[in-house]
Amino acid sequence: EADIYQTPRYLVIGTGKKITLECSQTMGHDKMYWYQQDPGMELHLIHYSYGVNSTEKGDLSSESTVSRIRTEHFPLTLESARPSHTSQYLCASSEAAEAFFGQGTRLTVV
Amino acid sequence: EDQVTQSPEALRLQEGESSSLNCSYTVSGLRGLFWYRQDPGKGPEFLFTLYSAGEEKEKERLKATLTKKESFLHITAPKPEDSATYLCAVQAPGQAGTALIFGKGTTLSVSS
Numbered sequence: 445e446a447d448i449y450q451t452p453r454y455l456v457i458g459t460g461k462k463i464t465l466e467c468s469q470t471m472g473h474d475k476m477y478w479y480q481q482d483p484g485m486e487l488h489l490i491h492y493s494y495g496v497n498s499t500e501k502g503d504l505s506s507e508s509t510v511s512r513i514r515t516e517h518f519p520l521t522l523e524s525a526r527p528s529h530t531s532q533y534l535c536a537s538s539e540a541a542e543a544f545f546g547q548g549t550r551l552t553v554v
Numbered sequence: 555e556d557q558v559t560q561s562p563e564a565l566r567l568q569e570g571e572s573s574s575l576n577c578s579y580t581v582s583g584l585r586g587l588f589w590y591r592q593d594p595g596k597g598p599e600f601l602f603t604l605y606s607a608g609e610e611k612e613k614e615r616l617k618a619t620l621t622k623k624e625s626f627l628h629i630t631a632p633k634p635e636d637s638a639t640y641l642c643a644v645q646a647p648g649q650a651g652t653a654l655i656f657g658k659g660t661t662l663s664v665s666s
Contacts, residue, residue: 450597475652477653479656484658485658486558486641486656486657486658486659487598487641487643487654487656488656489653489654492652492653494652502653534597534598536597538652541585541586541588541603541645541652542588542600542603543588543600543653543654544600545590545597545598545599545600546597547596547597548595548596548597550595
């Protein structure tokens, strides 16, 4: 069973607030990813990292930012949340081919 | 452009009624094809990886196969607990060469 954790699981927040979604893994994986998933739609890559101090933007444009200061930790930050940011955010990590996912954070911006 | 298409979008089966889910892909230089199961409100759970045409993998009532253009997930004698959304993804060379490109999924409902 994969050991990758996301907090919070659910978050309802007002427009304009700054938020950070946490993601931690205990498997020592170098590669980590953030995906965004809307209901009935495919997962889209928004950020990825190949190791400490490495971060890149994915295929889907996102106003969020990420950091990778420690191998096990890959937080995602929204400086000013908007209703358009309402979505499910999924964190994943991999060593070889298979990616293992956390349970996700369901974000609602009101 | 790399693309993954899954069909059908939704599938309703009676318990014990076997069927197959389809995943067709267009990708330059397939590195791997992956199947995941996703339950409502949860993250995807890894099922299988397939690397080359002709390869097959099995796990309980599930069997995944791969050709040069598509993959099938065969479900034999399904049970209600197999109800979930099944996601297909491919890994291809590109900007994020290890990241996955996903299809929209097939939502399977199995009734007793």
